[in-house]
Amino acid sequence: MTVQDAVRENLSELTAGQTKLANALLADYPFAGLQPIQQLADSTGVSPPSISRFVNRLGFAGFSEFQHRLIEELRESSRSPRDLRALSAEADDSCFLATYAQRFADLARRLPETITQQQLGTVAALLADPGRSIFLRGGRISDTLARFLSMHLRQIRQGVHHMADDPELWADSLLEMRRGDVVVLFDFRRYQPSVERLAAAIHAQRRAQIVLITDKWQSPAARHCSHVVALPIEIGTAWDTAAAALALIEALIVTVSEHDWTSTETRIECWDALRADLQGKDSNKDQETS
Template identity: 40%
Template sequence: MTIREQVHAKLGALPGAEKKVAHAFLALYPSAGLSTIAELAKAAGTSAPTVLRFVTRLGFESYPEFQRALRDEVQAQMASPSPLERGRSTKSIQPDTPGLTTSFAGVAANLDATLKAIPESEFDAACELMSDPKSACYFLGGRFTDFIAGYMAAHLRIIRPNVRRFTGQTSTWHDQLLDMKPGDVVVLFDIRRYQTDLVRLGEILLERRARIVLITDPWLSPLARSAHVVLPCVVEAGRTWDSSVPLLALAEALIDRVSRRQWSNAQNRMQALEDIHWNKTPQQD
Protein backbone atom coordinates (compact mmCIF):
# COMPACT_ATOMS: atom_id res chain seq x y z
CA MET A 1 0.00 0.00 0.00
CA THR A 2 1.14 3.54 -0.70
CA ILE A 3 1.40 6.00 2.16
CA ARG A 4 -1.77 7.70 1.02
CA GLU A 5 -3.60 4.38 0.94
CA GLN A 6 -2.34 3.60 4.44
CA VAL A 7 -3.57 6.96 5.73
CA HIS A 8 -6.98 6.44 4.13
CA ALA A 9 -7.21 2.92 5.55
CA LYS A 10 -6.46 4.11 9.09
CA LEU A 11 -8.44 7.37 8.92
CA GLY A 12 -11.55 6.11 10.64
CA ALA A 13 -9.62 4.67 13.61
CA LEU A 14 -7.29 7.61 14.27
CA PRO A 15 -7.62 9.70 17.45
CA GLY A 16 -8.96 13.20 16.90
CA ALA A 17 -5.62 15.05 16.88
CA GLU A 18 -3.95 12.51 14.60
CA LYS A 19 -6.94 12.60 12.27
CA LYS A 20 -6.27 16.33 11.84
CA VAL A 21 -2.72 15.48 10.77
CA ALA A 22 -4.07 12.89 8.33
CA HIS A 23 -6.48 15.38 6.77
CA ALA A 24 -3.76 18.02 6.48
CA PHE A 25 -1.43 15.48 4.87
CA LEU A 26 -4.05 14.33 2.35
CA ALA A 27 -5.28 17.85 1.61
CA LEU A 28 -1.78 19.21 1.02
CA TYR A 29 -0.21 16.08 -0.46
CA PRO A 30 2.68 15.75 -1.02
CA SER A 31 4.06 19.08 0.16
CA ALA A 32 2.74 18.72 3.71
CA GLY A 33 4.60 15.46 4.26
CA LEU A 34 7.80 16.83 2.73
CA SER A 35 7.82 19.87 5.01
CA THR A 36 9.24 19.95 8.54
CA ILE A 37 7.44 18.42 11.49
CA ALA A 38 6.69 21.89 12.81
CA GLU A 39 5.16 23.00 9.49
CA LEU A 40 2.95 19.91 9.24
CA ALA A 41 1.85 20.36 12.84
CA LYS A 42 0.97 23.99 12.15
CA ALA A 43 -1.00 23.06 9.01
CA ALA A 44 -2.95 20.50 11.03
CA GLY A 45 -3.42 22.73 14.06
CA THR A 46 -1.73 20.17 16.31
CA SER A 47 1.70 19.60 17.90
CA ALA A 48 4.97 18.03 16.77
CA PRO A 49 4.54 15.03 19.12
CA THR A 50 1.14 14.38 17.52
CA VAL A 51 2.75 14.32 14.08
CA LEU A 52 5.36 11.85 15.33
CA ARG A 53 2.65 9.59 16.80
CA PHE A 54 0.83 9.73 13.46
CA VAL A 55 3.99 8.74 11.56
CA THR A 56 4.70 5.93 14.02
CA ARG A 57 1.16 4.62 13.60
CA LEU A 58 1.89 4.31 9.87
CA GLY A 59 4.79 2.01 10.67
CA PHE A 60 7.74 4.39 10.35
CA GLU A 61 10.42 4.62 13.02
CA SER A 62 11.24 8.26 12.32
CA TYR A 63 10.04 11.29 10.40
CA PRO A 64 13.01 11.16 7.96
CA GLU A 65 12.14 7.54 7.13
CA PHE A 66 8.56 8.61 6.46
CA GLN A 67 9.77 11.40 4.16
CA ARG A 68 12.08 9.08 2.21
CA ALA A 69 9.18 6.71 1.53
CA LEU A 70 6.99 9.66 0.55
CA ARG A 71 9.58 10.96 -1.94
CA ASP A 72 9.73 7.51 -3.54
CA GLU A 73 5.94 7.50 -3.83
CA VAL A 74 5.86 10.94 -5.44
CA GLN A 75 8.54 9.91 -7.91
CA ALA A 76 6.49 6.86 -8.90
CA GLN A 77 3.40 9.03 -9.36
CA MET A 78 5.27 11.47 -11.61
CA ALA A 79 6.26 8.53 -13.78
CA SER A 80 2.59 7.63 -14.37
CA PRO A 81 2.30 6.74 -18.06
CA SER A 82 -0.18 8.10 -20.56
CA PRO A 83 -2.82 5.79 -22.14
CA LEU A 84 -0.64 5.63 -25.28
CA GLU A 85 2.39 4.60 -23.25
CA ARG A 86 0.37 2.04 -21.29
CA GLY A 87 -1.03 0.63 -24.53
CA ARG A 88 2.44 0.23 -26.03
CA SER A 89 3.74 -1.40 -22.85
CA THR A 90 0.80 -3.80 -22.61
CA LYS A 91 1.08 -4.80 -26.24
CA SER A 92 4.80 -5.47 -25.97
CA ILE A 93 4.28 -7.75 -22.97
CA GLN A 94 1.03 -9.44 -23.96
CA PRO A 95 0.20 -9.03 -27.64
CA ASP A 96 -3.01 -11.06 -27.48
CA THR A 97 -6.21 -9.37 -26.36
CA PRO A 98 -7.18 -10.50 -22.83
CA GLY A 99 -10.27 -12.69 -22.72
CA LEU A 100 -13.50 -11.97 -20.90
CA THR A 101 -12.46 -13.99 -17.86
CA THR A 102 -9.18 -12.08 -17.53
CA SER A 103 -10.90 -8.71 -17.87
CA PHE A 104 -13.57 -9.56 -15.32
CA ALA A 105 -10.96 -10.90 -12.89
CA GLY A 106 -9.14 -7.57 -13.10
CA VAL A 107 -12.36 -5.68 -12.43
CA ALA A 108 -13.13 -7.88 -9.42
CA ALA A 109 -9.64 -7.26 -8.03
CA ASN A 110 -10.07 -3.50 -8.44
CA LEU A 111 -13.43 -3.56 -6.67
CA ASP A 112 -11.92 -5.47 -3.77
CA ALA A 113 -8.95 -3.10 -3.56
CA THR A 114 -11.25 -0.07 -3.70
CA LEU A 115 -13.34 -1.46 -0.87
CA LYS A 116 -10.19 -1.72 1.25
CA ALA A 117 -8.95 1.74 0.24
CA ILE A 118 -12.06 3.67 1.33
CA PRO A 119 -12.68 3.92 5.08
CA GLU A 120 -16.32 3.42 6.04
CA SER A 121 -16.11 6.68 7.98
CA GLU A 122 -15.24 8.64 4.83
CA PHE A 123 -18.02 6.93 2.88
CA ASP A 124 -20.48 7.83 5.65
CA ALA A 125 -19.21 11.43 5.67
CA ALA A 126 -19.80 11.72 1.91
CA CYS A 127 -23.33 10.33 2.27
CA GLU A 128 -24.09 12.74 5.09
CA LEU A 129 -23.01 15.71 2.97
CA MET A 130 -25.02 14.54 -0.04
CA SER A 131 -28.09 13.98 2.16
CA ASP A 132 -28.08 17.45 3.72
CA PRO A 133 -31.52 18.89 2.77
CA LYS A 134 -30.37 22.44 3.49
CA SER A 135 -27.66 22.35 0.82
CA ALA A 136 -27.76 22.16 -2.95
CA CYS A 137 -25.76 19.29 -4.44
CA TYR A 138 -23.72 19.80 -7.63
CA PHE A 139 -22.00 17.18 -9.82
CA LEU A 140 -19.16 17.31 -12.34
CA GLY A 141 -16.60 14.92 -13.78
CA GLY A 142 -13.72 14.89 -16.21
CA ARG A 143 -13.45 13.78 -19.81
CA PHE A 144 -14.11 10.10 -19.08
CA THR A 145 -15.92 10.42 -15.75
CA ASP A 146 -18.54 13.11 -16.35
CA PHE A 147 -21.02 10.48 -17.47
CA ILE A 148 -20.86 8.99 -13.95
CA ALA A 149 -21.45 12.44 -12.47
CA GLY A 150 -24.50 12.75 -14.71
CA TYR A 151 -25.66 9.28 -13.71
CA MET A 152 -25.52 10.23 -10.04
CA ALA A 153 -27.29 13.54 -10.61
CA ALA A 154 -30.09 11.84 -12.57
CA HIS A 155 -30.78 9.46 -9.68
CA LEU A 156 -30.42 11.91 -6.82
CA ARG A 157 -32.60 14.48 -8.57
CA ILE A 158 -35.47 12.08 -7.91
CA ILE A 159 -34.42 11.47 -4.31
CA ARG A 160 -33.85 15.02 -3.09
CA PRO A 161 -34.35 18.63 -4.22
CA ASN A 162 -31.70 21.08 -5.42
CA VAL A 163 -29.55 18.62 -7.36
CA ARG A 164 -27.63 20.31 -10.16
CA ARG A 165 -25.00 19.37 -12.69
CA PHE A 166 -22.32 21.61 -14.14
CA THR A 167 -22.81 21.66 -17.89
CA GLY A 168 -21.31 23.29 -20.96
CA GLN A 169 -17.85 24.66 -21.56
CA THR A 170 -15.41 25.52 -18.80
CA SER A 171 -16.07 29.21 -19.37
CA THR A 172 -19.72 28.76 -18.34
CA TRP A 173 -18.95 27.06 -15.02
CA HIS A 174 -18.44 30.42 -13.35
CA ASP A 175 -21.95 31.45 -14.38
CA GLN A 176 -23.31 28.35 -12.69
CA LEU A 177 -21.58 29.33 -9.44
CA LEU A 178 -23.65 32.48 -9.07
CA ASP A 179 -26.38 30.81 -7.01
CA MET A 180 -24.05 28.64 -4.93
CA LYS A 181 -24.24 29.24 -1.20
CA PRO A 182 -21.67 28.51 1.52
CA GLY A 183 -22.13 24.94 2.64
CA ASP A 184 -23.43 23.64 -0.69
CA VAL A 185 -21.99 20.28 -1.69
CA VAL A 186 -20.08 19.55 -4.90
CA VAL A 187 -19.25 15.99 -5.98
CA LEU A 188 -16.27 15.98 -8.34
CA PHE A 189 -14.68 13.12 -10.29
CA ASP A 190 -11.04 13.48 -11.33
CA ILE A 191 -8.68 10.61 -12.15
CA ARG A 192 -5.27 10.62 -13.77
CA ARG A 193 -4.34 12.50 -15.95
CA TYR A 194 -5.85 15.22 -13.83
CA GLN A 195 -7.65 18.18 -15.41
CA THR A 196 -6.30 21.62 -14.60
CA ASP A 197 -9.71 23.23 -15.14
CA LEU A 198 -11.24 20.98 -12.47
CA VAL A 199 -8.40 21.77 -10.08
CA ARG A 200 -8.95 25.49 -10.59
CA LEU A 201 -12.69 25.04 -10.07
CA GLY A 202 -11.94 23.29 -6.79
CA GLU A 203 -9.96 26.30 -5.61
CA ILE A 204 -12.85 28.61 -6.49
CA LEU A 205 -15.32 26.31 -4.72
CA LEU A 206 -13.17 26.39 -1.60
CA GLU A 207 -13.12 30.19 -1.72
CA ARG A 208 -16.92 30.12 -1.91
CA ARG A 209 -16.96 27.78 1.10
CA ALA A 210 -18.53 24.87 -0.73
CA ARG A 211 -17.97 21.38 0.62
CA ILE A 212 -16.29 19.08 -1.90
CA VAL A 213 -16.61 15.31 -2.15
CA LEU A 214 -13.79 14.11 -4.41
CA ILE A 215 -13.91 10.74 -6.13
CA THR A 216 -10.45 10.04 -7.52
CA ASP A 217 -7.75 7.36 -7.87
CA PRO A 218 -5.11 6.10 -5.39
CA TRP A 219 -2.64 8.75 -6.54
CA LEU A 220 -5.12 11.49 -5.58
CA SER A 221 -6.03 14.37 -7.82
CA PRO A 222 -4.62 17.76 -6.75
CA LEU A 223 -8.28 18.52 -5.98
CA ALA A 224 -7.69 16.65 -2.71
CA ARG A 225 -6.20 19.90 -1.39
CA SER A 226 -9.65 21.47 -1.60
CA ALA A 227 -11.83 18.48 -0.68
CA HIS A 228 -13.66 17.79 2.56
CA VAL A 229 -13.98 14.08 1.75
CA VAL A 230 -11.71 12.07 -0.55
CA LEU A 231 -12.79 8.67 -1.89
CA PRO A 232 -10.00 6.91 -3.84
CA CYS A 233 -10.90 4.14 -6.31
CA VAL A 234 -8.42 1.63 -7.76
CA VAL A 235 -8.62 2.10 -11.53
CA GLU A 236 -5.37 0.54 -12.80
CA ALA A 237 -6.40 -2.24 -15.19
CA GLY A 238 -3.07 -3.29 -16.69
CA ARG A 239 -4.23 -2.24 -20.13
CA THR A 240 -4.44 0.84 -22.35
CA TRP A 241 -7.28 2.48 -20.42
CA ASP A 242 -8.01 2.76 -16.72
CA SER A 243 -11.20 1.12 -15.50
CA SER A 244 -14.30 3.14 -14.62
CA VAL A 245 -16.11 0.18 -13.03
CA PRO A 246 -14.97 0.92 -9.43
CA LEU A 247 -16.01 4.57 -9.89
CA LEU A 248 -19.47 3.53 -11.04
CA ALA A 249 -19.77 0.94 -8.26
CA LEU A 250 -18.93 3.60 -5.67
CA ALA A 251 -21.42 5.99 -7.29
CA GLU A 252 -24.18 3.38 -7.00
CA ALA A 253 -23.28 2.69 -3.36
CA LEU A 254 -23.54 6.40 -2.60
CA ILE A 255 -26.87 6.65 -4.42
CA ASP A 256 -28.25 3.71 -2.47
CA ARG A 257 -27.12 5.02 0.92
CA VAL A 258 -28.47 8.52 0.29
CA SER A 259 -31.77 7.03 -0.94
CA ARG A 260 -32.12 5.07 2.30
CA ARG A 261 -31.24 8.07 4.44
CA GLN A 262 -33.78 10.20 2.60
CA TRP A 263 -36.44 7.53 2.16
CA SER A 264 -39.41 9.34 3.72
CA ASN A 265 -38.83 12.31 1.43
CA ALA A 266 -37.69 10.17 -1.49
CA GLN A 267 -40.83 8.06 -1.67
CA ASN A 268 -43.01 11.18 -1.81
CA ARG A 269 -40.93 12.52 -4.68
CA MET A 270 -41.03 9.16 -6.43
CA GLN A 271 -44.82 9.05 -6.12
CA ALA A 272 -45.09 12.60 -7.48
CA LEU A 273 -42.90 11.57 -10.41
CA GLU A 274 -45.14 8.57 -11.10
CA ASP A 275 -48.19 10.85 -11.03
CA ILE A 276 -46.56 13.16 -13.55
CA HIS A 277 -45.57 10.21 -15.73
CA TRP A 278 -49.12 8.88 -15.83
CA ASN A 279 -50.53 12.40 -16.03
CA LYS A 280 -52.48 12.07 -12.83
CA THR A 281 -54.04 15.17 -11.29
CA PRO A 282 -53.37 15.51 -7.55
CA GLN A 283 -56.55 15.05 -5.54
CA GLN A 284 -57.96 18.21 -4.00
CA ASP A 285 -58.82 18.28 -0.29
Protein backbone atom coordinates (compact mmCIF):
# COMPACT_ATOMS: atom_id res chain seq x y z
CA MET A 1 0.00 0.00 0.00
CA THR A 2 1.33 3.44 -0.91
CA VAL A 3 1.09 6.45 1.40
CA GLN A 4 -1.58 7.79 -0.93
CA ASP A 5 -3.62 4.61 -0.50
CA ALA A 6 -3.26 4.80 3.28
CA VAL A 7 -4.45 8.42 3.33
CA ARG A 8 -7.51 7.61 1.21
CA GLU A 9 -8.32 4.52 3.27
CA ASN A 10 -8.46 6.63 6.44
CA LEU A 11 -10.38 9.62 5.02
CA SER A 12 -13.76 8.66 6.46
CA GLU A 13 -12.36 8.44 10.02
CA LEU A 14 -10.37 11.69 10.14
CA THR A 15 -11.12 14.81 12.12
CA ALA A 16 -11.85 18.06 10.26
CA GLY A 17 -8.25 19.24 10.65
CA GLN A 18 -6.82 15.89 9.58
CA THR A 19 -9.15 15.84 6.56
CA LYS A 20 -7.86 19.27 5.56
CA LEU A 21 -4.28 17.97 5.85
CA ALA A 22 -5.11 14.78 3.93
CA ASN A 23 -6.70 16.75 1.08
CA ALA A 24 -3.64 19.01 0.88
CA LEU A 25 -1.34 15.97 0.69
CA LEU A 26 -3.45 14.32 -2.02
CA ALA A 27 -3.78 17.53 -4.05
CA ASP A 28 -0.01 17.82 -4.48
CA TYR A 29 1.15 14.26 -3.95
CA PRO A 30 3.86 13.41 -3.02
CA PHE A 31 5.51 16.83 -2.97
CA ALA A 32 3.33 18.42 -0.31
CA GLY A 33 4.49 15.76 2.15
CA LEU A 34 8.15 16.42 1.40
CA GLN A 35 8.06 19.93 2.84
CA PRO A 36 9.55 20.60 6.31
CA ILE A 37 6.88 19.94 8.91
CA GLN A 38 6.61 23.60 9.90
CA GLN A 39 6.16 24.67 6.28
CA LEU A 40 3.43 22.05 5.84
CA ALA A 41 1.79 23.28 9.04
CA ASP A 42 1.87 26.90 7.84
CA SER A 43 0.39 26.05 4.44
CA THR A 44 -2.43 23.88 5.80
CA GLY A 45 -3.21 25.55 9.11
CA VAL A 46 -2.64 22.25 10.92
CA SER A 47 -0.18 22.29 13.83
CA PRO A 48 3.04 20.21 13.78
CA PRO A 49 1.83 18.02 16.68
CA SER A 50 -1.40 17.32 14.75
CA ILE A 51 0.62 16.42 11.66
CA SER A 52 2.70 14.02 13.77
CA ARG A 53 -0.46 12.38 15.13
CA PHE A 54 -1.81 12.09 11.57
CA VAL A 55 1.28 10.24 10.26
CA ASN A 56 1.17 8.01 13.36
CA ARG A 57 -2.40 7.11 12.39
CA LEU A 58 -1.12 6.07 8.97
CA GLY A 59 1.33 3.67 10.63
CA PHE A 60 4.54 5.70 10.67
CA ALA A 61 6.72 6.18 13.74
CA GLY A 62 7.20 9.85 12.91
CA PHE A 63 7.28 12.52 10.23
CA SER A 64 10.80 11.59 9.07
CA GLU A 65 9.73 7.98 8.44
CA PHE A 66 6.67 9.27 6.58
CA GLN A 67 8.89 11.42 4.33
CA HIS A 68 11.34 8.57 3.81
CA ARG A 69 8.49 6.43 2.44
CA LEU A 70 7.44 9.25 0.09
CA ILE A 71 11.00 9.55 -1.21
CA GLU A 72 11.12 5.79 -1.81
CA GLU A 73 7.85 5.96 -3.74
CA LEU A 74 9.15 8.86 -5.81
CA ARG A 75 12.28 6.89 -6.62
CA GLU A 76 10.24 3.82 -7.61
CA SER A 77 7.89 5.83 -9.82
CA SER A 78 10.77 7.08 -11.98
CA ARG A 79 12.81 3.88 -12.36
CA SER A 80 13.95 3.15 -15.92
CA PRO A 81 14.44 -0.31 -17.46
CA ARG A 82 18.16 0.06 -16.64
CA ASP A 83 17.30 0.59 -12.96
CA LEU A 84 14.92 -2.37 -12.93
CA ARG A 85 17.45 -4.60 -14.68
CA ALA A 86 20.00 -3.86 -11.98
CA LEU A 87 17.46 -4.93 -9.32
CA SER A 88 16.22 -8.07 -11.07
CA ALA A 89 17.76 -11.51 -11.25
CA GLU A 90 19.50 -12.45 -14.49
CA ALA A 91 17.14 -14.31 -16.77
CA ASP A 92 17.69 -18.05 -17.15
CA ASP A 93 17.11 -18.74 -20.84
CA SER A 94 16.55 -22.44 -20.20
CA CYS A 95 13.30 -21.86 -18.29
CA PHE A 96 12.49 -18.18 -18.75
CA LEU A 97 9.14 -18.66 -20.48
CA ALA A 98 7.83 -20.96 -17.75
CA THR A 99 9.05 -18.59 -15.03
CA TYR A 100 7.54 -15.57 -16.78
CA ALA A 101 4.23 -17.37 -17.26
CA GLN A 102 4.11 -18.12 -13.54
CA ARG A 103 4.77 -14.46 -12.71
CA PHE A 104 2.01 -13.46 -15.11
CA ALA A 105 -0.40 -15.93 -13.49
CA ASP A 106 0.41 -14.52 -10.04
CA LEU A 107 -0.21 -10.98 -11.32
CA ALA A 108 -3.53 -12.02 -12.89
CA ARG A 109 -4.69 -13.53 -9.59
CA ARG A 110 -3.95 -10.22 -7.82
CA LEU A 111 -5.94 -8.16 -10.31
CA PRO A 112 -9.36 -8.49 -8.56
CA GLU A 113 -7.67 -7.14 -5.40
CA THR A 114 -6.49 -4.09 -7.34
CA ILE A 115 -9.70 -3.15 -9.12
CA THR A 116 -13.04 -4.09 -7.60
CA GLN A 117 -16.07 -5.23 -9.55
CA GLN A 118 -17.82 -2.03 -8.49
CA GLN A 119 -15.01 0.11 -9.93
CA LEU A 120 -15.02 -1.88 -13.16
CA GLY A 121 -18.79 -1.46 -13.40
CA THR A 122 -18.62 2.29 -12.78
CA VAL A 123 -16.04 2.85 -15.52
CA ALA A 124 -17.85 0.52 -17.94
CA ALA A 125 -21.14 2.34 -17.35
CA LEU A 126 -19.49 5.66 -18.24
CA LEU A 127 -18.04 4.17 -21.43
CA ALA A 128 -21.35 2.57 -22.38
CA ASP A 129 -23.46 5.71 -21.91
CA PRO A 130 -24.51 6.78 -25.46
CA GLY A 131 -25.08 10.33 -24.23
CA ARG A 132 -21.37 10.77 -23.52
CA SER A 133 -18.59 11.11 -26.08
CA ILE A 134 -15.34 9.31 -25.27
CA PHE A 135 -11.81 10.67 -25.77
CA LEU A 136 -8.69 8.56 -25.23
CA ARG A 137 -4.99 9.33 -24.95
CA GLY A 138 -1.86 7.82 -23.42
CA GLY A 139 1.81 8.56 -23.01
CA ARG A 140 4.72 7.80 -25.31
CA ILE A 141 4.39 4.03 -24.82
CA SER A 142 1.01 3.66 -23.11
CA ASP A 143 -0.85 5.31 -25.99
CA THR A 144 -0.77 1.92 -27.72
CA LEU A 145 -3.22 0.81 -25.01
CA ALA A 146 -5.42 3.85 -25.65
CA ARG A 147 -5.46 3.02 -29.38
CA PHE A 148 -6.34 -0.61 -28.67
CA LEU A 149 -9.27 0.35 -26.44
CA SER A 150 -10.50 3.06 -28.82
CA MET A 151 -10.57 0.68 -31.80
CA HIS A 152 -12.77 -1.81 -29.97
CA LEU A 153 -15.05 0.85 -28.49
CA ARG A 154 -15.63 2.26 -31.98
CA GLN A 155 -16.99 -1.13 -33.02
CA ILE A 156 -19.41 -1.05 -30.06
CA ARG A 157 -20.65 2.56 -30.12
CA GLN A 158 -20.33 5.93 -31.80
CA GLY A 159 -18.71 9.06 -30.39
CA VAL A 160 -15.28 7.55 -29.67
CA HIS A 161 -12.23 9.72 -30.41
CA HIS A 162 -8.58 8.82 -30.10
CA MET A 163 -6.72 12.09 -29.57
CA ALA A 164 -3.93 13.08 -31.99
CA ASP A 165 -0.27 12.29 -31.40
CA ASP A 166 0.67 15.97 -31.66
CA PRO A 167 -0.19 17.84 -28.41
CA GLU A 168 -0.64 20.96 -30.54
CA LEU A 169 -3.84 19.33 -31.86
CA TRP A 170 -5.27 18.42 -28.45
CA ALA A 171 -7.02 21.79 -28.28
CA ASP A 172 -9.31 20.56 -31.10
CA SER A 173 -10.44 17.66 -28.93
CA LEU A 174 -10.93 19.89 -25.89
CA LEU A 175 -13.16 22.19 -27.89
CA GLU A 176 -15.37 19.20 -28.78
CA MET A 177 -15.65 17.99 -25.17
CA ARG A 178 -18.83 18.68 -23.25
CA ARG A 179 -19.41 18.58 -19.53
CA GLY A 180 -19.95 14.94 -18.58
CA ASP A 181 -18.07 13.43 -21.53
CA VAL A 182 -15.51 10.74 -20.68
CA VAL A 183 -11.75 11.01 -21.12
CA VAL A 184 -9.66 7.86 -20.63
CA LEU A 185 -5.96 8.52 -19.98
CA PHE A 186 -3.15 5.98 -19.66
CA ASP A 187 0.06 6.93 -17.85
CA PHE A 188 2.54 4.57 -16.20
CA ARG A 189 5.91 4.76 -14.44
CA ARG A 190 8.20 7.49 -15.87
CA TYR A 191 5.07 9.56 -16.28
CA GLN A 192 4.45 11.84 -19.22
CA PRO A 193 4.24 15.54 -18.21
CA SER A 194 2.01 16.25 -21.20
CA VAL A 195 -0.59 13.79 -19.89
CA GLU A 196 -0.75 15.66 -16.58
CA ARG A 197 -1.11 18.98 -18.38
CA LEU A 198 -3.89 17.51 -20.52
CA ALA A 199 -5.74 16.21 -17.45
CA ALA A 200 -5.39 19.58 -15.71
CA ALA A 201 -6.76 21.45 -18.72
CA ILE A 202 -9.71 19.10 -19.12
CA HIS A 203 -10.56 19.29 -15.42
CA ALA A 204 -10.35 23.06 -15.29
CA GLN A 205 -11.93 23.97 -18.60
CA ARG A 206 -14.21 21.16 -19.79
CA ARG A 207 -15.35 19.40 -16.60
CA ALA A 208 -15.38 16.00 -18.28
CA GLN A 209 -15.22 12.72 -16.36
CA ILE A 210 -11.55 11.68 -16.47
CA VAL A 211 -10.64 8.01 -15.98
CA LEU A 212 -6.92 7.47 -15.34
CA ILE A 213 -5.39 4.02 -15.77
CA THR A 214 -2.00 4.03 -14.05
CA ASP A 215 0.21 2.09 -11.60
CA LYS A 216 0.27 1.93 -7.81
CA TRP A 217 2.50 5.03 -7.51
CA GLN A 218 -0.04 6.90 -9.63
CA SER A 219 0.67 9.44 -12.33
CA PRO A 220 0.64 13.09 -11.21
CA ALA A 221 -2.41 13.38 -13.48
CA ALA A 222 -4.39 11.54 -10.77
CA ARG A 223 -5.02 14.76 -8.84
CA HIS A 224 -7.19 16.02 -11.73
CA CYS A 225 -9.10 12.78 -12.40
CA SER A 226 -12.55 11.59 -11.37
CA HIS A 227 -11.64 7.89 -11.38
CA VAL A 228 -8.20 6.35 -10.86
CA VAL A 229 -7.46 2.69 -11.59
CA ALA A 230 -4.04 1.69 -10.21
CA LEU A 231 -2.74 -1.56 -11.71
CA PRO A 232 0.22 -3.86 -10.92
CA ILE A 233 3.03 -3.48 -13.47
CA GLU A 234 6.08 -5.10 -11.79
CA ILE A 235 6.98 -8.55 -12.99
CA GLY A 236 10.62 -8.90 -11.90
CA THR A 237 12.33 -7.94 -15.17
CA ALA A 238 13.82 -4.80 -16.70
CA TRP A 239 10.50 -4.13 -18.41
CA ASP A 240 7.23 -3.43 -16.62
CA THR A 241 4.29 -5.44 -17.90
CA ALA A 242 1.14 -4.15 -19.59
CA ALA A 243 -0.61 -7.49 -18.97
CA ALA A 244 -2.87 -6.14 -16.21
CA ALA A 245 -3.80 -3.11 -18.32
CA LEU A 246 -4.68 -5.35 -21.27
CA ALA A 247 -6.76 -7.63 -19.03
CA LEU A 248 -8.63 -4.59 -17.72
CA ILE A 249 -9.18 -3.25 -21.24
CA GLU A 250 -10.57 -6.56 -22.45
CA ALA A 251 -12.85 -6.81 -19.41
CA LEU A 252 -14.11 -3.29 -20.14
CA ILE A 253 -14.71 -4.12 -23.81
CA VAL A 254 -16.83 -7.15 -22.91
CA THR A 255 -18.73 -5.32 -20.16
CA VAL A 256 -19.45 -2.27 -22.31
CA SER A 257 -20.62 -4.42 -25.21
CA GLU A 258 -23.05 -6.28 -22.93
CA HIS A 259 -24.69 -3.08 -21.63
CA ASP A 260 -26.84 -3.03 -24.79
CA TRP A 261 -25.93 -6.12 -26.78
CA THR A 262 -28.70 -5.56 -29.34
CA SER A 263 -27.22 -2.18 -30.25
CA THR A 264 -23.68 -3.60 -30.19
CA GLU A 265 -24.62 -6.49 -32.46
CA THR A 266 -26.36 -4.19 -34.94
CA ARG A 267 -23.37 -1.86 -35.11
CA ILE A 268 -20.87 -4.71 -35.59
CA GLU A 269 -23.08 -6.17 -38.33
CA CYS A 270 -23.11 -2.82 -40.15
CA TRP A 271 -19.39 -2.35 -39.52
CA ASP A 272 -18.55 -5.74 -41.03
CA ALA A 273 -20.80 -5.15 -44.06
CA LEU A 274 -19.19 -1.77 -44.77
CA ARG A 275 -15.68 -3.20 -44.39
CA ALA A 276 -16.49 -6.04 -46.78
CA ASP A 277 -17.97 -3.59 -49.29
CA LEU A 278 -14.99 -1.22 -49.09
CA GLN A 279 -12.48 -4.04 -49.36
CA GLY A 280 -14.31 -5.37 -52.40
CA LYS A 281 -14.16 -1.98 -54.11
CA ASP A 282 -10.46 -1.66 -53.33
CA SER A 283 -9.81 -5.11 -54.77
CA ASN A 284 -11.69 -4.28 -58.01
CA LYS A 285 -9.82 -0.99 -58.36
CA ASP A 286 -6.49 -2.77 -57.89
CA GLN A 287 -7.42 -5.21 -60.64
CA GLU A 288 -8.42 -2.41 -63.01
CA THR A 289 -5.09 -0.59 -62.56
CA SER A 290 -2.87 -3.62 -62.58
